[in-house]
Amino acid sequence: MKLTVQTKLTMKVTTLRKTQTTTASVKVFIREARIATGMATFQEARKALLTETRRKVSAAVGEDTLIIQAVTTLDQLERAANGLVKKGREWYAAYDPETEKAAKEHDAFLAASKDGTRPKETMGGTLTAADKAAMDSYLDTLRTLTAERDALAAYVEEKMKVHCPNMTLLAGSRIAAQLLSHAGSLQRLATVPSSTMQLYGAETALFRHLKDRSHKAPKYGVLFNHPLVQKVNPRERGKAARSLADKLSLCARLDFFKGELKAAEYKRLLAEKFTDW
Secondary structure: OOOOHHHHHHHHHHHHHHHHHHHHHHHHHHHHHHHHHHHHHHHHHHHHHHHHHHHHHHHOOOHHHHHHHHHHHHHHHHHHHHHHHHHHHHHHHOOOHHHHHHOOOHHHHHHHOOOOOOOOOOOOOOOOHHHHHHHHHHHHHHHHHHHHHHHHHHHHHHHHHHHOHHHHHHHOHHHHHHHHHHHOOHHHHHHOOHHHHHOOOOHHHHHHHHHOOOOOOOOOOHHHHOHHHHHOOHHHHHHHHHHHHHHHHHHHHHHHOOOOOOHHHHHHHHHHHOOOO
């Protein structure tokens, strides 16, 4: 039986459609396989990146991080202790105003009030056993808090002597650690200009000056607590802070690159320049 032209044409179209369907199916399969392979590669890359990130985060915890955390905690602890001791003095003054008045320093007051005795002729009020026990318990807590503060200060000093010997010798462990905290790392501290180091701790005053020029520009921040800046004539404090920051910048570079100990020489030069120190 001979096939008509129409029948042949219909068969060819059907075959072509089957072929196209098969080809499309193959293409879909290949595309899905590629996506699956890509997802597997993506997951492997993600795991590798997470592993590397964890390693780098762990390696980033070095001496700088430990010192910064310790000195910032010490600053907060000292501020909190000062406020709490003031309240403790007010409380104790109701019981023994003479002892509270005689002890000027907070540490001296905590030591003097430890035994709980008071002069026979006192203007303090009479406390019940429960009232005095509550007051004594609070003062004991303050003594524990100040002891923790002293231990943390000793820890910061020991760490700074090893990590930043030049800066510690020239500025003291506390000021050097505060400068390190403001910079964020010893590497950063070693690369910033000395003028930037001079104004660490005075950012609020600096931005106030930049916003409104009627406010004077700050001349020092953390360095204000240094004995050199404290002892010179008030008119020369800005000059002293600038010279001190210049020498501390050199010390930071020596400490970062593990150079020689030259802080004593810098200290002598500053003493010659500012005779009041």
